[in-house]
Amino acid sequence: MPTLARLALLLLAFPVVAQADQLVTLVIQNHTFSPSSFEVPAGERFRIQLTSHDESVDEFESYDMKFEKIIVPGNTVTVFAGPLHPGTYTFFDDYHPDQAKGTVTAVEVKE
Amino acid sequence: MLACLLIVFREVLEAGIVVGIVMAATQGLARRGLFIGGGIAAGVLGAGILALFTGAITQALQGFGQEIFNAAILGGRRVMQSWHNLWMASHGRELATQLRSAGNAVLNGEKSLWALAVVITVAVLREGSEIVLFLYGIAASSQADPLSMLAGGVLGIAAGAALSWLMYRGLVAISLKRLFSITGWMIALLAAGMAGRAAAILAGIDLIPAWGYQLWDTSWLVSDASLTGRALTALVGYTDRPLGVQLVAWSVTLALLVLGNRLLHSRPTQSR
Numbered sequence: 001m002p003t004l005a006r007l008a009l010l011l012l013a014f015p016v017v018a019q020a021d022q023l024v025t026l027v028i029q030n031h032t033f034s035p036s037s038f039e040v041p042a043g044e045r046f047r048i049q050l051t052s053h054d055e056s057v058d059e060f061e062s063y064d065m066k067f068e069k070i071i072v073p074g075n076t077v078t079v080f081a082g083p084l085h086p087g088t089y090t091f092f093d094d095y096h097p098d099q100a101k102g103t104v105t106a107v108e109v110k111e
Numbered sequence: 112m113l114a115c116l117l118i119v120f121r122e123v124l125e126a127g128i129v130v131g132i133v134m135a136a137t138q139g140l141a142r143r144g145l146f147i148g149g150g151i152a153a154g155v156l157g158a159g160i161l162a163l164f165t166g167a168i169t170q171a172l173q174g175f176g177q178e179i180f181n182a183a184i185l186g187g188r189r190v191m192q193s194w195h196n197l198w199m200a201s202h203g204r205e206l207a208t209q210l211r212s213a214g215n216a217v218l219n220g221e222k223s224l225w226a227l228a229v230v231i232t233v234a235v236l237r238e239g240s241e242i243v244l245f246l247y248g249i250a251a252s253s254q255a256d257p258l259s260m261l262a263g264g265v266l267g268i269a270a271g272a273a274l275s276w277l278m279y280r281g282l283v284a285i286s287l288k289r290l291f292s293i294t295g296w297m298i299a300l301l302a303a304g305m306a307g308r309a310a311a312i313l314a315g316i317d318l319i320p321a322w323g324y325q326l327w328d329t330s331w332l333v334s335d336a337s338l339t340g341r342a343l344t345a346l347v348g349y350t351d352r353p354l355g356v357q358l359v360a361w362s363v364t365l366a367l368l369v370l371g372n373r374l375l376h377s378r379p380t381q382s383r
Contacts, residue, residue, distance in 0.1 A: 045317075057245075059241070059244075063330075063334065063335040063336040066315060066335075066352065069177055069178070070177060078175075079316075080316055080317055085325065094118065095244075095245050097118075
């Protein structure tokens with residue numbers, strides 16, 4: 001049992017050790033993301049930090065990258081994403097899905 | 112207006128699936144309407160309060176309060192559901208035989224109804240707070256005809272409730288003997304799905320290890336973005352690109368519930 005507990009702790013501690021993620025900064029204003037598209041290296045975990053200058057509540061969401069987070073006006077939120085296979089992934093504001101859209105392109109890192 | 116209708120419809124349907132299954136599973140239990148209605152009411156009230164404090168919750172716990180809150184909600188729901196499921200396994204048969212004269216099952220039934228009321232409350236709470244925030248955003252924004260969008264929202268609630276009700280009627284039409292085993296499975300799958308989603312949320316903020324990202328990609332078949340995908344997510348915990356830890360949580364929960372059912376079923380029921 002103590003071995004199991006130690007193993008569990010080790011597994012829990014692991015992500016803390018491996019945290020040197022790239023941070024991408026976005027702003028949403030007038031229900032538009034800026035920048036609305038950006039590139040990240042494929043196969044790496046990264047974070048997106050979004051600041052809202054909108055006047056109403058938004059929900060920062062992506063089916064492709066599996067995050068959804070409510071953001072109230074004036075706030076800043078951070079979500080984790082990746083590691084992604086090379087390709088294009090979409091994100092949007094679930095409360096204004098027609099207006100606020102953006103894409104992330106994961107590019108293969110050349111050795 | 113149509114986009115607005117769809118967004119609200121989706122959220123209502125997700126909560127409605129849970130309510131429908133619980134209602135079908137509690138066929139014939141005395142006073143179930145009170146508990147289910149109470150669960151829905153508490154969920155709606157909670158959603159309103161939650162929406163008020165979203166900003167504070169989001170910024171809590173180093174900015175990941177919202178994720179931790181959601182995962183806790185899903186986890187709590189899973190525990191309640193598992194409890195009901197195991198209770199149903201041990202009492203379902205006698206309940207089916209003495210369905211109308213609820214008799215001595217009522218006392219036990221009430222305990223399970225409490226658990227189910229909590230399940231419904233958190234289902235409505237989670238989806239409801241999104242609806243409240245969304246509708247509030249519409250009401251607050253000065254742009255683009257808020258009235259027609261609000262109408263869309265209301266229609267969305269009606270359509271979601273109607274479809275959930277139809278599903279409930281469909282479930283009830285199944286013969287009573289099979290109903291309990293079917294709803295038992297559905298609740299087990301619901302619980303497994305929630306365990307998986309809770310694990311995915313926690314892994315999504317690096318709180319627990321992911322044990323592999325994108326184990327497979329079936330978004331070409333059923334995308335999480337589609338309505339089918341959303342319904343399957345609510346029903347069985349489907350996701351087009353699962354994490355390792357999500358699959359493990361899903362399988363372990365389902366296995367435990369099925370195993371628990373077997374154990375309870377293999378034990379002869381006490382004679383009265």
